[in-house]
Amino acid sequence: MNKPSTLQSVMTSVNRANGLPNAHYIDPVVFAEERASVLFASWSGVGFGKDIPEPGDAKPVDFLGVPLLLVRDQDGAIHVYQNTCRHRGMILVEEAKNIRGTIRCPYHSWCYSLKGQLRAAPHVGGVGQNTHEDVKMAELGLVSFRAHVWQDVIFVNIDGKAAPFEEVHAELLDRWQEFDRPLHHGGPESSLKLEVNTNWKLAVENYCESYHLPWVHPGLNSYSRLEDHYNIESPGKYSGQGTLVYRQLRGAEGEVFPDFDALSDKWTTGGEYVAVYPNVLLGVQRDHTFAIVLEPRSCEQTVEHIELYYAKSSAETPELDPLRHQNAQLWKTVFEEDIFVVEGMQKGRHGPMFDGGRFSPAMDGPTHNFHHWVATQIEAGRAS
Amino acid sequence: MNAEWTQISPQEAAALHAAILAAHANHDLERLVELYAIAADSKEREGDVDAACFFLTQAFVFALETGISRAHELNRRLVAYGRAWPLEP
Numbered sequence: 001m002n003k004p005s006t007l008q009s010v011m012t013s014v015n016r017a018n019g020l021p022n023a024h025y026i027d028p029v030v031f032a033e034e035r036a037s038v039l040f041a042s043w044s045g046v047g048f049g050k051d052i053p054e055p056g057d058a059k060p061v062d063f064l065g066v067p068l069l070l071v072r073d074q075d076g077a078i079h080v081y082q083n084t085c086r087h088r089g090m091i092l093v094e095e096a097k098n099i100r101g102t103i104r105c106p107y108h109s110w111c112y113s114l115k116g117q118l119r120a121a122p123h124v125g126g127v128g129q130n131t132h133e134d135v136k137m138a139e140l141g142l143v144s145f146r147a148h149v150w151q152d153v154i155f156v157n158i159d160g161k162a163a164p165f166e167e168v169h170a171e172l173l174d175r176w177q178e179f180d181r182p183l184h185h186g187g188p189e190s191s192l193k194l195e196v197n198t199n200w201k202l203a204v205e206n207y208c209e210s211y212h213l214p215w216v217h218p219g220l221n222s223y224s225r226l227e228d229h230y231n232i233e234s235p236g237k238y239s240g241q242g243t244l245v246y247r248q249l250r251g252a253e254g255e256v257f258p259d260f261d262a263l264s265d266k267w268t269t270g271g272e273y274v275a276v277y278p279n280v281l282l283g284v285q286r287d288h289t290f291a292i293v294l295e296p297r298s299c300e301q302t303v304e305h306i307e308l309y310y311a312k313s314s315a316e317t318p319e320l321d322p323l324r325h326q327n328a329q330l331w332k333t334v335f336e337e338d339i340f341v342v343e344g345m346q347k348g349r350h351g352p353m354f355d356g357g358r359f360s361p362a363m364d365g366p367t368h369n370f371h372h373w374v375a376t377q378i379e380a381g382r383a384s
Numbered sequence: 385m386n387a388e389w390t391q392i393s394p395q396e397a398a399a400l401h402a403a404i405l406a407a408h409a410n411h412d413l414e415r416l417v418e419l420y421a422i423a424a425d426s427k428e429r430e431g432d433v434d435a436a437c438f439f440l441t442q443a444f445v446f447a448l449e450t451g452i453s454r455a456h457e458l459n460r461r462l463v464a465y466g467r468a469w470p471l472e473p
Binding site: 099100101102104109111117119120122123127128129130131137 | 471
């Protein structure tokens with residue numbers, strides 16, 4: 001392996017910095033390094049609570065090759081386990097399902113409770129003998145990853161070394177504490193999935209900044225001009241953009257979605273869109289939110305899982321189903337408009353003379369903030 | 385299947401075996417609990433503790449998987465033979 005390139009040129013001020021080198025987008029060796037130092041070493045999004053809504057619901061997820069099992073236990077708590085039996089390493093659950101009792105390995109039927117304890121190891125001591133002095137049940141529960149649910153996103157720290165989620169993201173939790181209330185998923189039409197040929201970071205970078213809006217999303221220009229946006233930058237934590245002119249969607253009869261309760265005046269016409277490093281993109285507005293989990297499939301392939309949420313459920317407001325449909329279509333259009341740029345930037349990074357690019361000091365602060373964080377994570381990984 | 389029989393005939397044993405295979409094929413877990421428990425009862429009456437505990441274990445595992453309360457009863461029987469740890473409540 002070649003000596004890794006230094007990232008000093010990234011870790012300087014936005015006025016002078018270059019972006020991350022091409023290798024961070026096209027080199028599988030660097031992708032593997034980022035897997036460990038960036039995605040496993042921090043709190044990454046791996047799914048949504050709405051995918052396991054009922055007690056006993058279990059959903060297997062492959063996160064960068066790690067088999068995970070998302071489980072909601074009988075008390076409603078969400079767990080993320082390694083989807084691997086402690087006996088012979090068999091995958092425990094192949095497809096999403098509801099588990100009424102225990103998680104039974106399909107190979108030798110070792111059984112685990114929804115809270116991860118080993119409940120039975122049949123015939124482990126011989127036929128009809130379910131104990132053995134050297135097989136300690138209490139030591140053989142499922143491997144459990146640290147998990148935290150916020151804005152319905154299930155965050156996981158794979159390497160177990162990150163500071164607690166509430167500590168890492170204390171500033172953002174405080175900034176958006178007004179939206180820390182029940183969210184109601186909009187239903188099947190409010191789930192969007194985009195498969196894009198790009199490195200996952202380019203989706204973050206494009207989401208962070210408003211610079212591209214008048215060029216890529218001209219439909220927003222009529223009411224959401226560039227000058228109505230502001231940068232959001234928290235060094236080492238998150239970045240994004242805000243708007244001062246969020247306008248509610250209105251139906252044919254003038255109907256709107258109900259607001260979240262007790263919001264301050266800021267949100268009457270405000271909306272904020274933040275990348276929660278590394279791979280979660282969130283948006284909040286007075287009447288609906290959305291969450292995007294970027295699933296890095298490979299160095300140059302990413303799946304965007306997009307979910308829309310409302311203050312009131314569809315059951316409570318069935319008359320708004322057409323408006324929810326309209327809103328989903330609107331966001332789908334916006335997110336699809338971004339595909340050509342994230343795929344285009346990916347192609348561009350195969351140009352060997354590209355030097356990571358220079359930033360607009362005025363407009364690209366949020367993107368540079370992200371690059372700086374990624375570089376810091378990588379340097380920390382190299383130093384350890 | 386008549387659980388009151390003291391011993392099951394070869395024909396009954398064959399029918400039980402076929403029923404167990406069918407329940408496996410249909411992923412009918414509650415039925416598997418029932419059938420393995422019948423097999424365990426039969427072996428227990430014959431005094432074949434090892435075979436009884438094999439079938440009790442099978443019944444117990446599927447009862448655990450389905451989350452039915454009978455798992456506790458089956459577990460207690462295995463524990464009584466020294467063949468399992470007591471289930472936590």
